[in-house]
Amino acid sequence: MKLKNLLALFVALLLSLSIILALSNNTLFPSFGNVDLNDRVSGEYLDQTNIDDVGAANIVTAIVVAYRGFDTLGEVTVLFVSALGVALLLGSSAKQKRLELDFKPNFMLRVGSRALFGIILLVGLYIILHGHLTPGGGFPGGTMIASAILLLYLADDRFRAKIKGFKILEGVAGSLYVIIGLLGLLLATYFLQNFLPSGTLGDLLSAGIIPIIYILIGLKVGSEISGIIDNFLTEEESA
Amino acid sequence: MRNEVKKVTTFDIISLVVGVILVFIALVAINAKKLMKAVLFLSGLSMLSVVAFVMMKAPDVAITEAVIGSGLVTALFVFTLLATKKKEETK
Amino acid sequence: MIQYAAIVLFVLGLYGLVINRNLIKMIVSLNVMEIGLNLFIISIGFVYDGVAPIITSTNTVGAVLFVDPLPQALVLTAIVIGVGTTALALAIAKGFYTRYNTYDLSKAEEDL
Secondary structure: OOHHHHHHHHHHHHHHHHHHHHHHOOOOOOOOEOOOHHHOOHHHHOOHHHHHHHOOOEHHHHHHHHHOHHHHHHHHHHHHHHHHHHHHHHOOOOOEEEOOOOOOOOHHHHHHHHHHHHHHHHHHHHHHHOOOOOOOOHHHHHHHHHHHHHHHHHHOOOOOOOHHHHHHHHHHHHHHHHHHHHHHHHHOOOOOOOOOOOOOOOOOOOOOOHHHHHHHHHHHHHHHHHHHHHHHOEEEOOO | OOOOOOOOOHHHHHHHHHHHHHHHHHHHHHHOOOHHHHHHHHHHHHHHHHHHHHHOOOHHHHHHHHHHHHHHHHHHHHHHHHHHHHHHHHO | OHHHHHHHHHHHHHHHHHHOOEHHHHHHHHHHHHHHHHHHHHHHOOEOOOEOOEOOOOOOOOOOOEOOOHHHHHHHHHHHHHHHHHHHHHHHHHHHHHHHOOOEOOOOOOOO
16 A cells, blocks of 8 residues: 555544544443433433323334424435435436346346245335334335335346336325324424324334324335436437 | 453454454455445445344344345445446447 | 444544545445444443333333433434435436546546
């Protein structure tokens, strides 16, 4: 390696050593693993009355959708803006066709991948629907649906998904999220309040609006990332 | 200064091994000469970090990072690198 | 030990971002930085002998110690935003290749 690179690596390791030393003998930063949860905000999230109030068995889901639902709305907006940017840079209004490579998949790959597509789609839907009972939720389930579409794009070089339908689905799902928040403002006290009843802990139809919001988020994320993949793999049709 | 000796548990040994391998794979991914090698080592780094997430008892984060790191980010990098091969062939 | 590895990973990503001239390697270093940061944030919330924060019939609040659920919720958001950033950066890199025919920043010819 050149001398300049070696010097930069040495300065970087010196920076990491100073960060580790600054954090190790500190009274405000507890050491690894010895944390008392009642000194932090999380003592209130793990309180039995608050858990019965929200009704979700997965506490991380309750934090992401119920306690800090406004931050999740901001995250959905950031994903929307990045998909918009990719479509602006790589898409065009002319008619598009698939990218031409010199690798042609054969008949077995093209037909056999359709069976695997159904299985991956089903696992993704299961993870979205049971977001408030088991680990997972809307975000990994939505990206699993997009992975199933990626499999179809990779295995068949003549395949293009119906992008118009995906864009309409994405817009409708995003608008419904904001409309449910506004319904909370009209029917109850504040924006994005949990206005449906909580039910018993552990049922499939429990925890208020949390399953509905996760289904909307899963559909939106899945169709956005499918749109991004389609933009990467197509080019203009040269007449 | 500690007065008693802390017992070395299995958790400590596994976290030491995983930490050292993480730093090595990151060094190779940053200093590789070929672009495809850097992308593949980034995918390996992502998969190893899922092991670290499961060790720290965070299943939601582990599922999300596994799906995104293995499927989506690697595929997007490979599609960007394919654009160079295509242009070189049509010349 | 995982905390030290996470800090070193973050600093190595920063070094890679400064030292590389190729666009694709810069985006790879950005991703390495993000992985290190997510590992560090989750290691803040770990409790020895704790279990994952999901309520089942045997793991109730009074009986068992839980790990901290708040850093996990924040990192879930951060991972998804990292995907959005990487996708947009790769689209810009692809447009750069179409215009200048190279990925290297120092070899791109200036347009007068």
